[in-house]
Amino acid sequence: NETGCLSIIVLGASGDLAKKKTFPALFNLYRQGFLQSNEVHIFGYARTKISDDELRNRIRGYLTESADAKEGVSEFLQLVKYVSGTYDEPEGFQALDAAIAEHEISTNTAEGTSRRLFYLALPPSVYPPVCTMIKAHCMNKSDLGGWTRIVVEKPFGKDLESSEELSTQIGSLFDEPQIYRIDHYLGKELVQNLLVLRFANRMFVPLWNRDHIDNVQIVFREDFGTDGRGGYFNEYGIIRDIIQNHLLQVLCLVAMEKPVSLKPEHIRDEKVKVLQSFLPIEDDEVVLGQYEGYTDDPTVPDNSNTPTFATMVLRLHNGRWEGVPFIMKAGKALNSKKAEIRIQFKDVPGDIFRSKKQGRNEFVIRLQPSEAMYMKLTVKQPGLEMQTVQSELDLSYTQRYQATVIPEAYERLILDTIRGDQQHFVRRDELKVAWEIFTPLLHRIDNGELKPIPYKAGSRGPEEADALLERAGYVQTHGY
Numbered sequence: 001n002e003t004g005c006l007s008i009i010v011l012g013a014s015g016d017l018a019k020k021k022t023f024p025a026l027f028n029l030y031r032q033g034f035l036q037s038n039e040v041h042i043f044g045y046a047r048t049k050i051s052d053d054e055l056r057n058r059i060r061g062y063l064t065e066s067a068d069a070k071e072g073v074s075e076f077l078q079l080v081k082y083v084s085g086t087y088d089e090p091e092g093f094q095a096l097d098a099a100i101a102e103h104e105i106s107t108n109t110a111e112g113t114s115r116r117l118f119y120l121a122l123p124p125s126v127y128p129p130v131c132t133m134i135k136a137h138c139m140n141k142s143d144l145g146g147w148t149r150i151v152v153e154k155p156f157g158k159d160l161e162s163s164e165e166l167s168t169q170i171g172s173l174f175d176e177p178q179i180y181r182i183d184h185y186l187g188k189e190l191v192q193n194l195l196v197l198r199f200a201n202r203m204f205v206p207l208w209n210r211d212h213i214d215n216v217q218i219v220f221r222e223d224f225g226t227d228g229r230g231g232y233f234n235e236y237g238i239i240r241d242i243i244q245n246h247l248l249q250v251l252c253l254v255a256m257e258k259p260v261s262l263k264p265e266h267i268r269d270e271k272v273k274v275l276q277s278f279l280p281i282e283d284d285e286v287v288l289g290q291y292e293g294y295t296d297d298p299t300v301p302d303n304s305n306t307p308t309f310a311t312m313v314l315r316l317h318n319g320r321w322e323g324v325p326f327i328m329k330a331g332k333a334l335n336s337k338k339a340e341i342r343i344q345f346k347d348v349p350g351d352i353f354r355s356k357k358q359g360r361n362e363f364v365i366r367l368q369p370s371e372a373m374y375m376k377l378t379v380k381q382p383g384l385e386m387q388t389v390q391s392e393l394d395l396s397y398t399q400r401y402q403a404t405v406i407p408e409a410y411e412r413l414i415l416d417t418i419r420g421d422q423q424h425f426v427r428r429d430e431l432k433v434a435w436e437i438f439t440p441l442l443h444r445i446d447n448g449e450l451k452p453i454p455y456k457a458g459s460r461g462p463e464e465a466d467a468l469l470e471r472a473g474y475v476q477t478h479g480y
């Protein structure tokens, strides 16, 4: 199944996602030898009428600008061809099929099969017509086997109903093992490390529960605003853009039970169980914000109620986590750029150092920037006095793994789609429960029942969020 001719078709080839993420990831895979030039062809497809060379030049411009791109760009670009066509009429897709077939015939597939990977770097509104056209005109027809797979990107709908409608449409055309729903957070090194950390370290096994953990925070901060994406963002807002997918996926890996094995279905079964255990989100455990200047973007209406910041408490109703608040925090145009998980442990019972209380143990997993894990511990302040101080056990990836290049999330995930590994992709039932959790809250925001509090761009976000954190039990700890 893993040999033979491979055609990667990037639909929406002239768009931003293709330029910034898909083609660079493909180039990196090529550079590392994962895409063999005697087997692979890459097809760009979009509406614009341009030549192969024009597309190549666009991609080249981006690849050579980006810091780590070096040699090999021209060889890689020789693998790229372009076909133009609309997203809902047969002609373009028939031409695309003919171009793929030509490549398949010219490639030696006697031993192997033909594999067709369709990457939809497109807005979800065109997923149904595009999938219909692929199904009708572009499926792998090799007698020797092989496959056809499609890769789709969020937003998968706007709420439970629209997401289910989209799932049903795509599901009527493709089987679940053919559909790869990307959440690129699942491709990040430290997110992939969560399973190992939790289930390969004896010291965490007895501690990872409500008896020892006081609260969990999952945080995403960006130090820039919507940057030209206001039109898209205003339709969705920070909860749909970040929390309902990226942060929730991270939360699942922090909270789920140990899977029976590492098989993708076993892992995804456990994620679904966690998602099914959430209690409804309470309005008084939500703080929304909107940065000042957000509506200056001409594509954003002046009276927009869309949150660019949200902090909320999610609560699980199960044996492991009852009573432990999971605090989700995400914001744009804040004072820093960071994504991290903070696991705060309970106070030590009968603290004999109480006069010198230093704060709690905290285990922090920093997803980005500068991947790291550190554990805040209370130790004796070195010296003659018996004083305590909070210090850190620190594993910083750039220091520890100097020789290792950490792969980009998209690189890893595209390789998984070629290999047929769905572990790091969102299953349909997972997506459905994820929408069930947030849809009531999202509808209250859409109706204007909940309003975002203005905050200054470049600030920490609304102060009300800190008060919510405190109410949820988070205690600010101070290092040395």
Ligand code: BG6
Residues within 6 Å of the ligand: 184, 222, 241, 242, 339
């Ligand atoms: C995307 C969101 O999914 O993730 C963007 O649509 C956000 O709004 C981006 O900026 C963040 O990804 P990363 O990998 O830079 O944290």
